[in-house]
Amino acid sequence: MEEKYDFKSIEEKWRRRWDEAGLYASHEEPGREKKYILVMFPYPSGPAHIGHVANYNLGDVLARYLRRRGVNVLHPMGWDGFGLPAENAAIRSGVHPAEYTHDNIALLKEGLQRLGYAYDWDRELATNAPDYYRWTQWLFLRFYEKGLAYKAEARANWCPSCRTVLANEQVINGHCERCETLVIQKALSQWFFRITAYAERLLADMDKLSGWPEGVLTMQRNWIGRSEGCEVVFRVGETGEEMPIFTTRPDTLWGVTFFLLAPEHPLADELTRGTPYEKDLEAFRERLRGVSDIERTAMETEKDGIFTGAYAVNPVNGEKVPIWTANFVLVEYGTGAVMAVPAHDQRDFEFARKYGLPIRVVIQPPGEELDPDMMPEAYIDPGTMVNSAQFDGTDSDMGKLEVIPDYLEGQGWGKRTVNYRLRDWLISRQRYWGVPIPIVYCEKCGTQPIPDADLPVLLPEDVQFIFEGPSPLERSQDFRDTVCPACGGSAVRETDTMDTFVDSSWYYIRYASPREDSRPFDAEAVRYWLPVDQYIGGIEHAIMHLLYSRFFTKVLHDLGLVDFDEPFTNLLCQGMVVMGGAKMSKSKGNIITPDQFFDLYGADTLRLFILFLGPPEADKEWSESGIDGAYRFLNRVWRLVDRYLSILTFKTQPVPQDSEVLRRLSYLTHATIRKVTSDIERFAFNTAIAAIMEFTNGLYKAIEEAPDTFNTYEGHEAIRSLILLLAPFAPFICEELWEEAGGEFSVHAQPWPEYDDELARAERVTLVVQINGKVRERIEVDADISREEMENVARGSDRISALLQGKEIVKIIVVPGKLVNIVVR
Ligand SMILES: [Zn+2]
Numbered sequence: 001m002e003e004k005y006d007f008k009s010i011e012e013k014w015r016r017r018w019d020e021a022g023l024y025a026s027h028e029e030p031g032r033e034k035k036y037i038l039v040m041f042p043y044p045s046g047p048a049h050i051g052h053v054a055n056y057n058l059g060d061v062l063a064r065y066l067r068r069r070g071v072n073v074l075h076p077m078g079w080d081g082f083g084l085p086a087e088n089a090a091i092r093s094g095v096h097p098a099e100y101t102h103d104n105i106a107l108l109k110e111g112l113q114r115l116g117y118a119y120d121w122d123r124e125l126a127t128n129a130p131d132y133y134r135w136t137q138w139l140f141l142r143f144y145e146k147g148l149a150y151k152a153e154a155r156a157n158w159c160p161s162c163r164t165v166l167a168n169e170q171v172i173n174g175h176c177e178r179c180e181t182l183v184i185q186k187a188l189s190q191w192f193f194r195i196t197a198y199a200e201r202l203l204a205d206m207d208k209l210s211g212w213p214e215g216v217l218t219m220q221r222n223w224i225g226r227s228e229g230c231e232v233v234f235r236v237g238e239t240g241e242e243m244p245i246f247t248t249r250p251d252t253l254w255g256v257t258f259f260l261l262a263p264e265h266p267l268a269d270e271l272t273r274g275t276p277y278e279k280d281l282e283a284f285r286e287r288l289r290g291v292s293d294i295e296r297t298a299m300e301t302e303k304d305g306i307f308t309g310a311y312a313v314n315p316v317n318g319e320k321v322p323i324w325t326a327n328f329v330l331v332e333y334g335t336g337a338v339m340a341v342p343a344h345d346q347r348d349f350e351f352a353r354k355y356g357l358p359i360r361v362v363i364q365p366p367g368e369e370l371d372p373d374m375m376p377e378a379y380i381d382p383g384t385m386v387n388s389a390q391f392d393g394t395d396s397d398m399g400k401l402e403v404i405p406d407y408l409e410g411q412g413w414g415k416r417t418v419n420y421r422l423r424d425w426l427i428s429r430q431r432y433w434g435v436p437i438p439i440v441y442c443e444k445c446g447t448q449p450i451p452d453a454d455l456p457v458l459l460p461e462d463v464q465f466i467f468e469g470p471s472p473l474e475r476s477q478d479f480r481d482t483v484c485p486a487c488g489g490s491a492v493r494e495t496d497t498m499d500t501f502v503d504s505s506w507y508y509i510r511y512a513s514p515r516e517d518s519r520p521f522d523a524e525a526v527r528y529w530l531p532v533d534q535y536i537g538g539i540e541h542a543i544m545h546l547l548y549s550r551f552f553t554k555v556l557h558d559l560g561l562v563d564f565d566e567p568f569t570n571l572l573c574q575g576m577v578v579m580g581g582a583k584m585s586k587s588k589g590n591i592i593t594p595d596q597f598f599d600l601y602g603a604d605t606l607r608l609f610i611l612f613l614g615p616p617e618a619d620k621e622w623s624e625s626g627i628d629g630a631y632r633f634l635n636r637v638w639r640l641v642d643r644y645l646s647i648l649t650f651k652t653q654p655v656p657q658d659s660e661v662l663r664r665l666s667y668l669t670h671a672t673i674r675k676v677t678s679d680i681e682r683f684a685f686n687t688a689i690a691a692i693m694e695f696t697n698g699l700y701k702a703i704e705e706a707p708d709t710f711n712t713y714e715g716h717e718a719i720r721s722l723i724l725l726l727a728p729f730a731p732f733i734c735e736e737l738w739e740e741a742g743g744e745f746s747v748h749a750q751p752w753p754e755y756d757d758e759l760a761r762a763e764r765v766t767l768v769v770q771i772n773g774k775v776r777e778r779i780e781v782d783a784d785i786s787r788e789e790m791e792n793v794a795r796g797s798d799r800i801s802a803l804l805q806g807k808e809i810v811k812i813i814v815v816p817g818k819l820v821n822i823v824v825r
């Protein structure tokens with residue numbers, strides 16, 4: 001055996017051997033227990049970085065552990081290949097996006113392979129490959145047939161820098177998620193997926209997701225934003241035209257003192273046309289141009305608006321109230337009109353105060369009398385209805401939920417209804433590097449889907465990437481001009497491509513049969529592997545990717561293509577690796593790549609070090625100072641096995657020796673197996689590693705105390721267990737040590753070590769507790785209990801704490817493993 005831990009040659013040797021042996025290939029074995037372990041696939045934008053290592057470590061340890069528990073594991077890897085950076089790079093440097101993506105995949109893959117991840121590389125896929133996106137298009141057509149994909153004119157979030165439309169989910173605080181440019185609103189004809197048709201099910205089925213973090217479910221619930229309330233019909237005073245509004249507070253209808261329309265509402269044009277207010281409206285809209293919806297509706301944004309000169313009639317009391325337009329009312333939300341109740345809604349309150357509009361209290365809090373002139377803010381809590389005609393004195397909650405909705409329905413002025421915050425998913429992107437939408441427009445036949453047999457609609461390769469003007473697809477005449485599949489006449493293709501979140505909404509299903517070429521996936525393979533048992537990924541995907549994937553799965557379920565309706569049974573959201581508290585990112589230039597550590601320390605050290613930084617869910621501060629410690633630890637393991645090998649005679653039967661050292665050794669081994677096993681089961685990989693480190697220290701101590709006792713069954717078992725337990729964390733060094741110790745290839749195919757409950761139990765002793773020297777209690781405790789724990793156990797006993805009542809403790813004397821004497825006054 002080599003004296004020195006030569007990680008370079010070890011890692012290279014085993015990478016090759018594992019590859020040749022096909023160690024991580026996975027196959028369906030009906031009847032055998034399976035687990036599908038998946039970490040969200042990466043967008044290939046360059047070499048691997050520390051964030052990748054932190055994420056992919058987690059799936060790898062879990063997959064390796066489960067395999068060794070005899071489970072049939074699927075653990076694939078692929079690439080989310082489409083996206084803007086590739087196209088922006090093409091504009092900057094002239095490299096074709098396909099080439100840019102291909103090169104970056106190669107770089108990233110090399111990094112992941114050097115880290116030794118146990119992927120079934122035969123299942124590798126890339127969403128930008130025609131044999132994948134052909135099926136994305138096929139699925140789009142199924143959505144289209146079901147009326148779940150449609151085109152509509154809409155105001156959309158537009159990033160002037162990326163020069164494309166963005167989904168609401170891609171706008172962060174009014175800025176583009178990718179480039180942080182201020183997003184503006186632009187009216188365009190766009191393709192949508194009708195996710196709102198699934199709002200109720202997406203909400204209700206969260207009950208099935210007990211394996212998901214509560215935080216993610218809450219975020220999805222808020223995003224869907226279901227609210228129950230009433231639609232109430234107001235009318236234009238002058239014309240009697242209907243203006244329905246949605247409200248969750250019908251109990252405040254008598255407190256309406258003005259009415260608000262979205263500035264973009266067609267009715268606002270109608271009401272002001274040819275009046276002195278027409279110019280105000282125009283100027284107001286100009287002010288709002290370039291302000292995103294998110295910014296407009298933020299609570300802290302200053303309220304802004306103009307009077308239209310018209311009045312609305314409140315159905316419940318016949319009152320005429322002025323109609324204004326306001327920045328915080330959006331035309332796409334609800335009906336684009338709202339009743340304003342300034343006394344009981346904070347935004348309306350701020351608006352009323354700013355423009356001197358009346359405030360009328362219609363809900364009085366218990367035991368208080370609100371004065372509208374003195375109110376510092378709106379009163380939004382329940383109370384008693386007042387100034388509300390025959391409903392005065394009604395409890396406002398009763399009024400809100402039953403009395404007023406019944407009354408409105410009885411009078412024919414409104415009805416109960418449910419409203420959602422969720423909008424349909426805008427999937428059109430005016431960019432090149434995405435999946436072409438398989439639709440043509442024929443002058444005679446209108447919108448026509450491409451027949452399945454003609455898929456894929458390939459991206460043209462011969463295009464120019466320039467910053468100005470329309471997208472490359474729109475400029476490519478070869479691509480655009482085509483024939484109508486219905487009449488054979490000339491037609492033009494849709495030139496929008498799909499949001500890349502469409503690609504990632506079904507990739508986890510494709511892994512079950514990635515080479516299937518007659519349909520998107522093989523039903524049998526999908527039935528065996530899916531749903532994903534453990535999904536792992538960042539919390540930043542809580543809404544977009546995870547919600548879209550749930551939606552896709554439900555649609556595929558309804559189409560009869562899959563037999564499950566939730567894609568991910570369990571979800572783990574890992575924290576980020578941060579630097580000085582900030583996220584590592586390319587734009588900040590603080591990306592750390594593993595490359596620099598491969599040569600200095602090796603992949604095993606890097607894996608171990610990053611896993612040891614903290615629990616998976618927590619954000620972890622990056623510091624290189626600990627990596628030496630991880631390296632030293634692996635060297636200690638190396639030397640320990642080396643030393644052991646020199647005295648080894650491989651006695652494999654237990655030796656009946658009544659030796660304290662051997663008992664201690666057995667306890668150490670079995671207690672460590674128990675601890676590491678239960679830690680891995682709950683993803684506490686950092687404490688599992690700590691336990692293995694302590695185990696190693698214990699073995700050093702034992703071998704120093706009595707070197708010959710090591711050459712026993714117990715000694716052999718201890719060393720074997722050390723290698724077997726450490727293997728999922730540091731796969732290369734353990735494979736080498738296993739081979740040196742005469743183990744059969746591969747350590748990663750060995751059964752997970754079992755522990756014996758009896759042996760794992762610490763020795764118990766009787767702890768004597770005295771008060772002022774008198775024995776008051778005897779308690780059984782672990783022999784290796786610490787001084788601090790002894791004190792706690794003693795004081796925690798019912799009998800002792802009763803005796804200590806009203807006494808002052810002067811001091812506590814502890815005799816380790818034997819006695820606690822509490823001196824009191
Ligand atoms: Zn942008």
Ligand SMILES: [Zn+2]
Nearest residue numbers: 442445484487
């Ligand atoms: Zn036609």
